[in-house]
Amino acid sequence: MDWKTILFKIIKNLKQYILLIVLVCIILFFQKVTNGTLLKPMNVSNLIFQNAYVVIMAVGMLLCILTGGNIDLSVGSVLALVGACAGTFAIVRGWDPHLSILLSLLIGIGIGIWQGFLIAYMRIPAFIATLAGMLIFRGFTLIVLKGLTLAPFPREYLAYSTGYIPDIFEGINLFGVRNTTSLLLGILLAVIYCIVQITSYNSRKRKGYSVESPYLLGIRLVVIAAGIIWLFSILANYRGVPMVFITLGIILIAYSYFTSSTVAGRHLYALGGNEKAARLSGVNTRRLLFFAYVNMAFLASVAGIVFSARLNSAAPGAGNGFELDAIAACFIGGASATGGIGTVGGTLIGALIMGILNNGMSIMGIGQDWQMVVKGFVLLAAVAFDVLSKQGIITEFISRIKRIYFSAKRKGALAD
Amino acid sequence: MAKILLEMRSITKEFPGVKALDNVNITVEEGEIHAIVGENGAGKSTLMNVLSGVYPYGSYSGDIYFDGQECRHQGIKDSERMGIVIIHQELALVPYLSIGENMFLGNEQQRRGIIDWNQTYKKAEEYLRMVGLDENVHTLIKDISVAKQQLVEIAKALAKNVRLLILDEPTSSLNEQDSQNVLDLILRLREERGITSIIISHKLHEIAYCADRITVLRDGRTIETLDNRSQEVSEERIIRGMVGREMTDRYPKRSNTIQDEIAFEVKNWTVYHELYTERKVVDNVSFKVRKGEVVGIYGLIGSGRSELAMSIFGRAYGTNISGMLIKDGKILELDSIPQAIYNGLSYVTEDRKESGILLGSNIIHNITLPRMDFVSRKGKIDKDLERKVAEKYREMLKIKAPSVEHYAGNLSGGNQQKLLLGKWIYSKPDVLLLDEPTRGVDVGAKFEIYEIIHDLATQGKAIIMISSELTEILGMCDRIYVMNEGKIIDEVPRSEATQEGIMNSIIQANKGGVEYGLENYTV
Numbered sequence: 001m002d003w004k005t006i007l008f009k010i011i012k013n014l015k016q017y018i019l020l021i022v023l024v025c026i027i028l029f030f031q032k033v034t035n036g037t038l039l040k041p042m043n044v045s046n047l048i049f050q051n052a053y054v055v056i057m058a059v060g061m062l063l064c065i066l067t068g069g070n071i072d073l074s075v076g077s078v079l080a081l082v083g084a085c086a087g088t089f090a091i092v093r094g095w096d097p098h099l100s101i102l103l104s105l106l107i108g109i110g111i112g113i114w115q116g117f118l119i120a121y122m123r124i125p126a127f128i129a130t131l132a133g134m135l136i137f138r139g140f141t142l143i144v145l146k147g148l149t150l151a152p153f154p155r156e157y158l159a160y161s162t163g164y165i166p167d168i169f170e171g172i173n174l175f176g177v178r179n180t181t182s183l184l185l186g187i188l189l190a191v192i193y194c195i196v197q198i199t200s201y202n203s204r205k206r207k208g209y210s211v212e213s214p215y216l217l218g219i220r221l222v223v224i225a226a227g228i229i230w231l232f233s234i235l236a237n238y239r240g241v242p243m244v245f246i247t248l249g250i251i252l253i254a255y256s257y258f259t260s261s262t263v264a265g266r267h268l269y270a271l272g273g274n275e276k277a278a279r280l281s282g283v284n285t286r287r288l289l290f291f292a293y294v295n296m297a298f299l300a301s302v303a304g305i306v307f308s309a310r311l312n313s314a315a316p317g318a319g320n321g322f323e324l325d326a327i328a329a330c331f332i333g334g335a336s337a338t339g340g341i342g343t344v345g346g347t348l349i350g351a352l353i354m355g356i357l358n359n360g361m362s363i364m365g366i367g368q369d370w371q372m373v374v375k376g377f378v379l380l381a382a383v384a385f386d387v388l389s390k391q392g393i394i395t396e397f398i399s400r401i402k403r404i405y406f407s408a409k410r411k412g413a414l415a416d
Numbered sequence: 417m418a419k420i421l422l423e424m425r426s427i428t429k430e431f432p433g434v435k436a437l438d439n440v441n442i443t444v445e446e447g448e449i450h451a452i453v454g455e456n457g458a459g460k461s462t463l464m465n466v467l468s469g470v471y472p473y474g475s476y477s478g479d480i481y482f483d484g485q486e487c488r489h490q491g492i493k494d495s496e497r498m499g500i501v502i503i504h505q506e507l508a509l510v511p512y513l514s515i516g517e518n519m520f521l522g523n524e525q526q527r528r529g530i531i532d533w534n535q536t537y538k539k540a541e542e543y544l545r546m547v548g549l550d551e552n553v554h555t556l557i558k559d560i561s562v563a564k565q566q567l568v569e570i571a572k573a574l575a576k577n578v579r580l581l582i583l584d585e586p587t588s589s590l591n592e593q594d595s596q597n598v599l600d601l602i603l604r605l606r607e608e609r610g611i612t613s614i615i616i617s618h619k620l621h622e623i624a625y626c627a628d629r630i631t632v633l634r635d636g637r638t639i640e641t642l643d644n645r646s647q648e649v650s651e652e653r654i655i656r657g658m659v660g661r662e663m664t665d666r667y668p669k670r671s672n673t674i675q676d677e678i679a680f681e682v683k684n685w686t687v688y689h690e691l692y693t694e695r696k697v698v699d700n701v702s703f704k705v706r707k708g709e710v711v712g713i714y715g716l717i718g719s720g721r722s723e724l725a726m727s728i729f730g731r732a733y734g735t736n737i738s739g740m741l742i743k744d745g746k747i748l749e750l751d752s753i754p755q756a757i758y759n760g761l762s763y764v765t766e767d768r769k770e771s772g773i774l775l776g777s778n779i780i781h782n783i784t785l786p787r788m789d790f791v792s793r794k795g796k797i798d799k800d801l802e803r804k805v806a807e808k809y810r811e812m813l814k815i816k817a818p819s820v821e822h823y824a825g826n827l828s829g830g831n832q833q834k835l836l837l838g839k840w841i842y843s844k845p846d847v848l849l850l851d852e853p854t855r856g857v858d859v860g861a862k863f864e865i866y867e868i869i870h871d872l873a874t875q876g877k878a879i880i881m882i883s884s885e886l887t888e889i890l891g892m893c894d895r896i897y898v899m900n901e902g903k904i905i906d907e908v909p910r911s912e913a914t915q916e917g918i919m920n921s922i923i924q925a926n927k928g929g930v931e932y933g934l935e936n937y938t939v
Binding site for chain 1: 729732752753754756757763765770771772773774775776777781785786787788789792795796797799800803804839
C-alpha cells in the first residue's frame with residue numbers, strides 16, 4: 001500500500017476522523033476546565049454508567065436509520081415498560097432475578113415483533129407506528145406500575161449492570177493499581193487484539209491479497225493496544241471494570257461485525273441506499289426492516305434492564321426523551337437521515353460526544369437549561385456539516401472566497 | 417446574415433478536479449433551431465445550466481450576450497426575465513396540481529399575492545391551444561401521459577414569454593410518434609411566433625430532421641458547428657464529430673451464435689396491474705429464446721414490456737400472474753426475486769439510477785449484491801475475495817474508475833450502465849432480461865455494451881433485449897417480437913425485419929384494437 005492509497009483512505013474516512021478529533025478536543029477541553037476531574041477514575045466509571053444505555057439504544061437506532069432514515073420514537077417507553085415488568089417480576093412477585101430479566105427481554109422482543117410487523121408488513125410509516133408505540137407503551141408502564149415506583153431490586157439483578165468484575169487478585173497491587181484483575185483484563189484484551197490482527201494480516205499475505213505496510217500495522221497495533229490498556233488502568237484505579245462495560249463492549253463488537261462483515265449487514269446498507277435496486281437484486285427488504293425493529297426493541301429492553309438497575313428502581317417516568325438522545329447520537333455520529341450511511345463506531349463517538357458534554361458541563365456547574373441549548377447546537381452543527389459537505393457548499397464557499405480574494409488582489413496590483 | 421440572438425464566448429466552468437467546459441463558444445441566430453450534441457459528459461447540460469443561470473455569474477468564466485446585452489444571471493429568475501427558458505429532461509411538473517396551476521407555477525397570475533384563478537385558467541387554455549393539446553386545464557398532471565406533460569412544459573415556457581427555448585432531451589421518454597409531434601411543434605413555434613430553440617438530444621435522426629445548425633461538443637470543448645439548413649448532414653457525420661473518429665459500424669459484427677437448444681420459454685403469461693387489479697398489463701404472452709440467441713422485444717412505453725420482464729423475474733411486478741415458465745425443459749416456479757436469481761435469471765433494470773445501482777456505494781458493493789453467497793461463507797463476507805471479484809469485472813467491462821472503491825454515483829452514465837450489467841453478469845445467469853440496456857448512454861459506450869451483449873451470446877447465454885430504439889433492436893437481435901398493449905403482435909426474424917414493417921404492424925394493431933389509450937398506460 002503506497003502513500004497515495006493511504007491518503008485516499010484517509011480522505012474517504014475523513015468524516016470519521018473529524019468526529020474522533022472533535023471528541024478528543026472536547027475531552028481535552030473539559031479535562032482542562034474541570035482541572036482534571038473529567039478523566040479521574042471515578043468519573044470515567046461514572047461516564048460509563050451514565051451513557052451505557054444510551055449507547056446500547058443508539059446502536060439499535062442506527063440499524064433502523066440505516067434502513068432508510070426510519071427512526072424509532074418508542075424506545076424510551078419500551079425501556080420504561082421493560083423496567084416496570086422486571087420490577088414487577090423481581091420485586092412484587094419475588095421471582096428469580098435471572099428469570100425476571102429473561103422474561104422482560106422476551107416481552108421487549110414481543111413489542112419489537114409487533115412494531116416490526118406494523119412497519120415492514122403493514123407498511124405503516126415508521127414515524128407514526130412508533131409514535132403510537134411511544135404512547136401505548138408509556139401507558140402500559142403506568143398501568144403495570146399503577147403509577148408507583150418500585151424499589152429496590154434484589155442484589156443479583158443489579159450484578160449485570162451496576163456491579164464490577166470481581167477482583168480475583170485482591171491484595172496484589174500490580175503496578176500500584178487498586179484492581180489488578182481489571183488491569184490484567186485490559187492487557188489480555190490488547191494482546192488478543194494484536195494476535196487477531198497479526199493472524200489476519202499473515203493469512204491475507206499468504207493468500208496474495210494486498211496488505212498495508214508492516215510499519216503501519218505496527219503503529220496501529222501499538223496505538224490501539226496502548227489505548228485499551230490505558231482505559232483499563234484508569235478503571236483499575238477505581239473499583240475495577242464495571243459489568244455494564246463488558247456488556248456494552250460485547251454489543252458494540254457484535255454489531256460492528258454484523259454491519260461491516262455479514263451479508264445481512266450489507267443488505268441493510270443496500271436497502272437504505274436504494275430500496276428498489278436492493279429489492280430487484282434479491283434483497284428481502286421487508287424481512288430486513290422487520291428485523292431492524294425487532295432488534296431495536298430488544299436493545300431497548302437491554303437498556304431497560306441496565307437503566308432500572310442503575311437507578312435501582314422501576315419508575316413510571318423512566319426513559320422519557322431517551323429516544324431523542326439515541327437518535328441524536330446516530331446523527332452526530334455521521335448517519336445519513338436518508339439511510340444507507342452510518343457506522344457503529346461513529347454512533348459510539350456520537351454518543352460519547354453527547355455524554356461528555358453532559359458530564360463535563362455538569363461538573364462545571366452549568367445548569368440543565370444551558371446544557372440543552374449547547375447539545376441542540378452540537379446536533380445541528382454536526383448535521384449541518386454533513387449536509388453542507390454533501391452539497392459541496394463548503395468547497396463552493398471556499399472557492400468563492402478565494403476568487404474574491406484574488407480579484408481584490410489583482411485590483412490592488414492594478415491600483416499600485 | 418440573420419441577427420445573432422445569443423452569443424456565449426469562451427465559457428470555462430470547472431468543478432473540483434474536472435474542467436467541465438473548456439473555452440466553449442456558441443452563437444445562436446434569431447429564429448434558428450440550434451442543436452447541441454455530444455457524448456455523455458461532453459458538457460452539454462453544464463453549458464445550458466450556465467446559460468440559464470443555474471450556475472450563477474462568477475462561478476464560470478467567459479461572457480454571455482443575449483440580444484446584444486451582457487448577461488450576468490444570478491439565478492434562473494434572471495434568465496427567465498430575459499426570455500430564456502429551459503425545459504429539463506426530468507419534467508418539473510407537480511403531479512397533484514392541475515395543468516393550469518402547473519403552467520403558472522412560479523409565474524402566478526396574481527394581484528398582491530392573491531391568485532386570479534379565472535385569468536389563470538383562461539390563459540392556460542390559450543397556451544394549451546397554441547401547443548395543440550386538447551385537454552381540460554383542470555386535469556391533474558398525474559392523469560395525463562408523459563407526451564402530453566412535455567407539451568404542458570412547452571406551454572408553460574410560452575406563458576413566460578419565451579424567446580429562447582432550451583429543450584434538454586425532450587423526446588427521451590417519448591415514442592416515435594409523440595417525438596415527431598414535439599419536433600413539429602418546435603418547428604411550428606418558430607414559424608408562427610419566431611421562437612428560437614436550442615435542443616439537446618441523443619437521437620441524431622431527430623436532430624438531422626429539425627436543426628438548422630448543429631454544434632458538437634466533446635470533452636468540454638466546441639469541436640465544430642455544422643450547417644444543416646439544406647438537410648444534408650448525415651448521422652454518420654455527426655457521430656464522427658462526437659466521438660472524434662469514424663464509426664464505421666454502430667453495432668458489432670454479430671456472428672451466428674444460436675444453438676438449437678431452447679433455453680427459456682414463456683407460455684400464456686398474463687399479468688394484471690399492481691394497483692388497478694382489473695387492468696391487464698401483459699396479455700397471454702408466449703415467447704422462447706434459444707441458447708446463444710439475442711431476442712428483441714420492441715414496444716413503446718406503456719406496451720407492457722418492462723412489466724413483462726419484471727413479472728417473469730420472480731414476480732417483481734404485478735398481481736394475479738398466470739402462465740408458465742420453462743427453463744432448460746423444466747417448469748420453473750418463481751415466487752420471489754431471490755428464487756429467480758438462484759435459478760439463473762437476471763433482470764437488468766431500465767432505470768439504472770432509480771432501481772439499478774446503489775449510487776452511494778462503491779463498485780465492490782454494487783457488483784456483489786445479487787449473489788452475496790458467492791463471496792461469503794455462513795453469512796460472513798470475505799472482503800478480499802469480494803474486492804478481487806470486483807477488480808475482475810471492472811477490468812472485463814472496462815469500467816473507467818480510479819479504483820473499485822470509487823462510488824457508483826461518481827461514475828459517468830455509460831460506466832454506471834456497464835456496472836449495472838457487470839453486477840448481473842456476475843450473478844452467473846443463463847437468461848438475461850435486458851431492459852433498455854443503452855438508455856442515456858453515449859455512442860462510444862453503446863458500442864461497448866453491444867459488444868458485451870454479443871460476448872454473452874457467444875457464451876451460450878439466452879438474451880432477451882427490450883428496447884424502444886428500433887435501430888438498436890434491428891442491429892443487435894436475431895429475432896424480434898413486437899409488443900403492443902400487453903400483447904405480442906408480431907414475430908419477425910432478423911432477415912425479414914425492417915423499420916417500416918415493425919412500425920406498420922403496431923399501427924395496424926392499434927387500428928384493429930382499442931383506438932386510443934396506448935399512452936395512458938403508466939406503471
